[in-house]
Amino acid sequence: MRVLISAGNTVVPIDPLRCIGTVFRGRTGANIALEAHRRGHSVHLLTSAPDVLRPSDVPRDRWVTEQYRTFDELHNAMARTLTNNETDAFIHSAAVSDYRIAGAYTPASGVPFHPESQPQGNDSGLTCVPTDAPEVWLRLVPTPKLVNLVRTPWGFSGVLVKFKLEVGADEQQLLETAEASRVQSRADLVVANTLSGLTFVGPVRGAYRRLRSRRELATRLLDAVEGLAAERAGGAS
Numbered sequence: 001m002r003v004l005i006s007a008g009n010t011v012v013p014i015d016p017l018r019c020i021g022t023v024f025r026g027r028t029g030a031n032i033a034l035e036a037h038r039r040g041h042s043v044h045l046l047t048s049a050p051d052v053l054r055p056s057d058v059p060r061d062r063w064v065t066e067q068y069r070t071f072d073e074l075h076n077a078m079a080r081t082l083t084n085n086e087t088d089a090f091i092h093s094a095a096v097s098d099y100r101i102a103g104a105y106t107p108a109s110g111v112p113f114h115p116e117s118q119p120q121g122n123d124s125g126l127t128c129v130p131t132d133a134p135e136v137w138l139r140l141v142p143t144p145k146l147v148n149l150v151r152t153p154w155g156f157s158g159v160l161v162k163f164k165l166e167v168g169a170d171e172q173q174l175l176e177t178a179e180a181s182r183v184q185s186r187a188d189l190v191v192a193n194t195l196s197g198l199t200f201v202g203p204v205r206g207a208y209r210r211l212r213s214r215r216e217l218a219t220r221l222l223d224a225v226e227g228l229a230a231e232r233a234g235g236a237s
Helices: 027-038 071-082 171-185 214-236
Strands: 002-007 011-015 018-021 042-047 063-067 089-092 099-105 137-142 159-166 189-194 199-204 207-210
Touching: 002 027, 002 071, 011 099, 027 042, 027 214, 042 071, 089 214, 159 171, 159 214, 171 189, 171 199, 171 207, 189 214, 199 214
Parallel strands: 002 042, 002 089, 042 063, 089 159, 159 189
Antiparallel strands: 011 018, 099 137, 189 199, 199 207
């Protein structure tokens, strides 16, 4: 198979010197990529942190590493790659920014935060915010959910894997949220996990399978992806 894997995190610029992002480095996605290559698949790894892999660990054949940094760079790389009909499975493990900067503001005296009132500041996010202001307000607006673009408008018809992280959820809440999220994105599989280490992969044969440890994730997930791909290939013959 030709497997595309996103890993790492995106950042969104505040100004030319500053940005906001998430803390994830992409080790999970990198490990999945290495396991996919070990199984004989061709791997295209989109990552914000290629340095999580030692140079000696990076394969020399059937492997492409493409680095991104910002939300827009990941968006463009995914759109370009998934619309060229050269990918059989996409494993989307990247931690994508939920918000982007719509303006940076410093308050005028006595003025509450209303972006439409245009307090001192800028809407472009391109000018450096002052370093001596008593306060700086950032206006955040939602980013598109990239995984929700994979089927439509990008037209990807291969195996799609989504990751869903929940904080403070118990097992039932995690699985209910993960399944609803999977359906919304029209994904085939979802990796549902929590910061405390609770991890499930599914649905596999109609059920979510709990992993004993995250070390199992790459092998169990790729078993499921390969199984789905084989079923579809058999049905098409």
